Amino acid sequence: MTxxxxxxxxxxxPARVDCQVCVIGSGCAGATAAWExxxxxxxxxxxxxxxxxxGEALSMRDGMHDLLYWDRGGRATDDLSISLLHGRALGGGGxxxxxxVVPIPDGVLRCWQRRWGLTELSPEALAPYRARxxxxxxxxxxxxxxxxxxxxERGARALGWRGEVMLHNRRGCxxxxxxxxxxxxxxxxxxxxxxxxxxxxxxxxxxxxxRALRIEGATAPRKIxxxxxxxxxxxxxxxxxxxxxxxxxxASSALGSAELLLRSGLGxxxxxxxxxxxxxxxxxASFAHEVRSFTGIPQSYAVTEFxxxxxxxxxxxxxxxxxxxxxxxxxxSMLPTLGHPGKELMTRYPRMAAAxxxxxxxxxxxxxxxxGRAFVEYRMPDEQKQRYRDAAKAAxxxxxxxxxxxxxxxxxxxxxxxREADLAEIDRLDFSPATTPFVSAxxxxxxxxxxxxxxxxxxxxxxxxxxxxxxxxxxxxxxxxASSHIMAPILTVSRWLARRLLAEGx
Amino acid sequence: xxxxxxxxxxxxxxxxxxxGGVGALAALRGRAPAVAGLRFLDAQGYRTxxxxxxxxxxxxxxxxxxxxxxxxxxxFDAFLADEPRERQAELATALLLLEYGPxxxxxxAVTFSHLSExxxxxxxxxxxxxxxxxxxxxxxxxxxxxxxxxxxxxEVWPALGYSLPxxx
Numbered sequence: 001m002t003x004x005x006x007x008x009x010x011x012x013x014p015a016r017v018d019c020q021v022c023v024i025g026s027g028c029a030g031a032t033a034a035w036e037x038x039x040x041x042x043x044x045x046x047x048x049x050x051x052x053x054x055g056e057a058l059s060m061r062d063g064m065h066d067l068l069y070w071d072r073g074g075r076a077t078d079d080l081s082i083s084l085l086h087g088r089a090l091g092g093g094g095x096x097x098x099x100x101v102v103p104i105p106d107g108v109l110r111c112w113q114r115r116w117g118l119t120e121l122s123p124e125a126l127a128p129y130r131a132r133x134x135x136x137x138x139x140x141x142x143x144x145x146x147x148x149x150x151x152x153e154r155g156a157r158a159l160g161w162r163g164e165v166m167l168h169n170r171r172g173c174x175x176x177x178x179x180x181x182x183x184x185x186x187x188x189x190x191x192x193x194x195x196x197x198x199x200x201x202x203x204x205x206x207x208x209x210x211r212a213l214r215i216e217g218a219t220a221p222r223k224i225x226x227x228x229x230x231x232x233x234x235x236x237x238x239x240x241x242x243x244x245x246x247x248x249x250x251a252s253s254a255l256g257s258a259e260l261l262l263r264s265g266l267g268x269x270x271x272x273x274x275x276x277x278x279x280x281x282x283x284x285a286s287f288a289h290e291v292r293s294f295t296g297i298p299q300s301y302a303v304t305e306f307x308x309x310x311x312x313x314x315x316x317x318x319x320x321x322x323x324x325x326x327x328x329x330x331x332x333s334m335l336p337t338l339g340h341p342g343k344e345l346m347t348r349y350p351r352m353a354a355a356x357x358x359x360x361x362x363x364x365x366x367x368x369x370x371x372g373r374a375f376v377e378y379r380m381p382d383e384q385k386q387r388y389r390d391a392a393k394a395a396x397x398x399x400x401x402x403x404x405x406x407x408x409x410x411x412x413x414x415x416x417x418x419r420e421a422d423l424a425e426i427d428r429l430d431f432s433p434a435t436t437p438f439v440s441a442x443x444x445x446x447x448x449x450x451x452x453x454x455x456x457x458x459x460x461x462x463x464x465x466x467x468x469x470x471x472x473x474x475x476x477x478x479x480x481x482a483s484s485h486i487m488a489p490i491l492t493v494s495r496w497l498a499r500r501l502l503a504e505g506x
Numbered sequence: 507x508x509x510x511x512x513x514x515x516x517x518x519x520x521x522x523x524x525x526g527g528v529g530a531l532a533a534l535r536g537r538a539p540a541v542a543g544l545r546f547l548d549a550q551g552y553r554t555x556x557x558x559x560x561x562x563x564x565x566x567x568x569x570x571x572x573x574x575x576x577x578x579x580x581x582f583d584a585f586l587a588d589e590p591r592e593r594q595a596e597l598a599t600a601l602l603l604l605e606y607g608p609x610x611x612x613x614x615a616v617t618f619s620h621l622s623e624x625x626x627x628x629x630x631x632x633x634x635x636x637x638x639x640x641x642x643x644x645x646x647x648x649x650x651x652x653x654x655x656x657x658x659x660x661e662v663w664p665a666l667g668y669s670l671p672x673x674x
Contacts, residue, residue: 060670062658072585073654079639080646176671235588294668328668329654336634338649339627340567346657347568350667373592412634412642434642435635 001043003200005052005090008229009209013241019045019205021506022225022245024212024260026050027092028487029474029494030251031191031199032136036498038202042506045243046199046206047227049252050089051234054192058182062329067233068096068182070256077365077378079433082279084376085441086253088234090208091192093253093487094169095182097441098299098324099190100485101139101167103130104492107310108482115313116479117451118460126492129499133491137169138189146177146296148323148353151287153301155398161305166322168300169487177295177325190487209234210241215248215264218467223248247469247506249462250447251494254476255367255376258446261457261472262369267447267464270457274448275365276481277378277440280356281388282324282334285399285407291353298325302484306394315480319359319391321398322484326354334437336414353399356439357391359384360481363445385431392426411436442486447476461504462497469506473497535605535617545587547579551598554605555579557619558648561626563656569665573656581655600644604630611641 006013021037023030026048038044051067058064065073068089075084087093106123113119142165145153156163173187186193196206209230217223222244228237250257258272303321311317326334328349337345365378396407396417407417412435415425429436450456453465456479462471473494475486482489538549547555556579565572586594608614608621608629618626633645656662663669 062654065654066585072589074650076646080643233588290667292667295671328657328663328666332653332657333650338562338631340564343563343568346666371592373590412645432642433639434646 001203001205003038003203003205005196005200005206005208007052007208008241009051009232009234009238013207013210013227013229013239015240016242016244017045018244019043020245021045021247021249022047022223022243023249023251024225025092025250025252025256025474026090026191026196026206027087027251027253027474028094028191028490030249031091031195032491032494033249033251033473033498034204035195035199035202036495037502038199038204040502044199044204045245046204047210047212047225047243048090048206048208049211049230049234050087050208051232052090052208053095053182054186055184058184060176060178060181060184062181062327064181065330077277077376081433081436082277082378082438082440084255084277084443085439086255086443090206091190091196094188094190095192096180097487098179098485099168099170099188100299101134101137101169101488102483102485103134104482104489105309105316108315108480111310111312111315112479116449117455118449118479119451120460126496129492129496130488132495133488134167136189136194136491137488138171139167139169139488140171141165142168142170142173142297142300144296145300146175146293146298147291148293148298148325149301151291151353151402152303152321152323152355152398155400155402156303156305158401159397161303161398163301163303163305166300166302166485168297170297173297175296177298178327179298180330181327211237212252212260213263215250215260215266215470218266218470221469222246223469247471247501250470250472251474253474254443254446255374257472257474257476258367259369259374261447261464262367263372266467266470267457268453268466270455271447272367274363274445274479275367275376275378275443276361276363276445276478277365278358278361278442278444278481279438279440280358281392281409282437282439283355283357283392283395283399283407283409284335285353285404286348287351287353287404290350292350293323293325293353294327299323303394303398306390307484314360314362316360316483319357319387319394320484321355321357321391321395324354324356334410336410336412353404355395355398357388357395358484359387359391360484363480365446367446380431388431389426389429392429393423396423396426442475442481444475444478444481444486447472448479449477450479461500471497471501531606534609534615536620538619544580544583546594547583547586547598550605551601552579552583553619554601555582557626558604558630559652559656561623561630562649562652564623569662571659571661571665573652575661576656576659578652578655582651585651597647600647603640603644604648607633
């Protein structure tokens, strides 16, 4: 079988394509599975709704959100409280993430074994797959921190708080700093750069701008995946096609996978439930000197003082604080001020530092599909709100300890902190819907694994309960947040699942 | 207070409709100048959005460039034209709600586009902190679009100390 990448918006996709395995989604999970299965001699077809963007096609401007993210960057929870960012491009989230590599902690795996009955997912069993994920990502320590990261590190040192430099998956980075809208110089060792070329070499066929509309044949020996081809920018459906496959692997992100299964009427009552959004809260700070957070590696240091990696119920819990940088448009959209004061605030952009409070959650989201459209509802419990207040205070203390003139929690009624005494103001934040610029970039758990149908949507093999030959391989299967950054965990688990599938004789 | 204002607005609206029907509401809004080349918005929606953009991102102040220097409403129209039908309907409704906002929520017999720039900004800013989730949602949705598109304009960047590094 000759592998390749065919753009279905530019060429005619055959009306019918037959294969052994159809993988839906070309991100960290889908590309890894396709590579593993194609390398084992399986005839693999991969469907990707997004386009292929590399090099000069990545303008590094805010406008790229339109092309690289689901719903043109506008996806959000039902009440618009949380912006839901996930990739929609060949290579998936790996194309648009901050390139942080944080493997699944042993404590999380032990929690999954004890609390969720996933006895096979032991640290020992996963160790070679974690190592392989790090190898595939060329995981390494960044050569230097940018000023935003250095400031946060300084704050942590001044307070005597624990922190660490995170691994990343860049090689040859020149510090353009626009990682969230793709890397023009191709420094990210992501699925687009590693797994997809390897899978193609092994014979996998990728179709971009090909939307999987529905999967038919829950228990049939051959499934049909109904496909709609899209136009060049992915706005409109243009044509139809179908894939016939013995095995279908759904790997379209936690939200995309659950949406497709629900649209197909597949799976049990757990599909679309238990959605972890891991919403992140921004906290900004103004300094007297230039920070220029928008240059250099945007996110490489983490304050880990307040996180635990082995909470009995959740595994990873507490919170951590990490720097972040946004392009001008995204930054402005997170700030609460309009009119002349808003313009004035944006002139502080080069002196502005920003951090995110990463707060793991308990899977309070529910995804439903109504009239063919996905809706995500999310109710944040009081306990979680309190951790956001604690995290916002911690971030403010860090910025103040590093010499910030002013710290802001950019809620609709912003909280401004200039000294320790102002921190009590943070207690008044109630995080009412659509008042806080929460961002979710690590969705998980919408089709969670469990040893029995009663407790989850897929078996520990990733097979969707109630079906034969339909699997889910991405972060949707995680029973809790796998890690603060999920690229490495997804690579780890998807390869483990793919090997298991091969061992079962698929 | 909010509830009382809403009630007063609702009563005024009912009164207007009772007095002259939907025609009275249309008359209050007045006829918007025709705009050529729109793909989805009508002239009324375009005017509402333009009025919002120019209040939220005025000319002058910290830097000269403002929404009036770049047609954000047309960019929004181009964006909407390629959106799914349900999203188009939602955003068109949001603009209609905003246009009649002063009447519905403040009980004033005037529509958004006819307010002064300062009044438009003040009115829209109350939506972000309103007790009413619908208004907060409209605020979040519209401001995100306007700000992302406006600050993506290279004309703004020098004032922000921002530049886009060239590819090697």
